[in-house]
Amino acid sequence: MKEKYFCKNCKGLRNHKELFKKELRGGDENDFFMWIENYCVIECLGCENISFLKVYGDTEMVEHDEEGNADYFFDKMIFPFYLEKANELEHQHYIPENIRTIYTETIMAFKADLSILTAGGLRAIIEALCNHLKIKDNNLSVRIDLLNKKGHLTLSESKRLHSIRFMGNDALHEIVKPKKEHLYLLLEIVNHLLANLFINDKIIKGKVETLVDSYDEFFRLIRAKITKEMVTSKLTLLQILDKSRKLLSKENIIEYENKLIEEISDGKHDFIKFEIHEGVNLYEIIKVPSQYFSIKSL
Incomplete structure (x- = not known):
């Protein structure tokens, strides 16, 4: 050819x-x-x-x-249609479903060169993000500012979202067709935002060490640290965690250990027992916990 x-x-x-x-x-x-x-x-x-x-x-x-x-x-x-100067996000399955649906349709509109619908879609992604994070107000401008005030975004990031709001409003209310190069810039902002909020932490987990900031993550870490060599041993929590203790703050360790002790006392876990010996919390390892995961019914 x-x-x-x-x-x-x-x-x-x-x-x-x-x-x-x-x-x-x-x-x-x-x-x-x-x-x-x-x-x-x-x-x-x-x-x-x-x-x-x-x-x-x-x-x-x-x-x-x-x-x-x-x-x-x-x-x-x-x-199939394509984005000439940008990439759509990988690992979209990590994005909450309502946001992912709007994002996918926006990308389809952009590939089809539907500029007004693309601008409206980018604005709708911000609305859906606010809904997901429970940022409530009738005014999108106020909601974007609250994303920063509530710690979800930096001030610079929230200012960039106003650019998306401006273009979306012009496209939907004034029927102003945005320039394609401007849409590429705004898509890059949205990609960066969604990746930081929903994707990056998920794809690095298990590959590099990250802070443990929830009890569920703490409990998964405890299960993962127990080996067959520990069976019948009585260990402190820090001995079980070993070098992974650096992944938790002192405050979180205290909070999560109290919840772990409560669950063990309630008989929720069959691989570990708890006792206090001379004022020290000890955990007797009964067996290596089985690996588990769950899949939603299809």
Whole structure:
């Protein structure tokens, strides 16, 4: 193929080879109006990504130069649609469902070059984020400021969200079509925000050490630290945690240990027993806890 086409993997114009082509032609009875439509399956010669190319042209699609010479042009579309200068988020399954739904539809609108709907979608993502974080007010401007005041965002991040609010309002209320390069900038802001709030901590967990700031995480850590060599031993909590004690603050250790003792006393855990010996909390390891996880019913 002589012409280069956009490759969504390579993020640029690339040489392609044609794997399959179907050509259709038509026109009116007198051939006054004629059209041609080509459907092609193409493969990037760089990364071997497969795309579908549709090329359409007709006798009305013509421009003339200063000398009156006709120059016919064609409409060309690559499927699936793509973002030319940005990436959609990976690991979207970590984003809460209501926010993820709006994000997905916004990306689809952007890929389809629906600029007004894209701007409205970006604004709706901020509304959905406020709903998820229980930031309540009838005015989105106030809600964005509360995201900062309640510690969810930095001041700089909340200021950036106002830019999304401005463009969304203009698009939806004034029917002002935003510039595509501005939409790319705002999408980058939204991607950064959602990644920081919902994704980054999840993808690094288990790969690098992170602070433990909930009882559920603390209990999973305790289960993970118990080995078969500990069975029948009586250990303090810090001995069980070993080097992982650095992942908890002093206040959290006290709070979580009290809850652990309460659950053991209530018979909720069969792999560990608790006793106090000479004023020291000791934990007798009965067995290695079984690994567990849960899956919602389909």
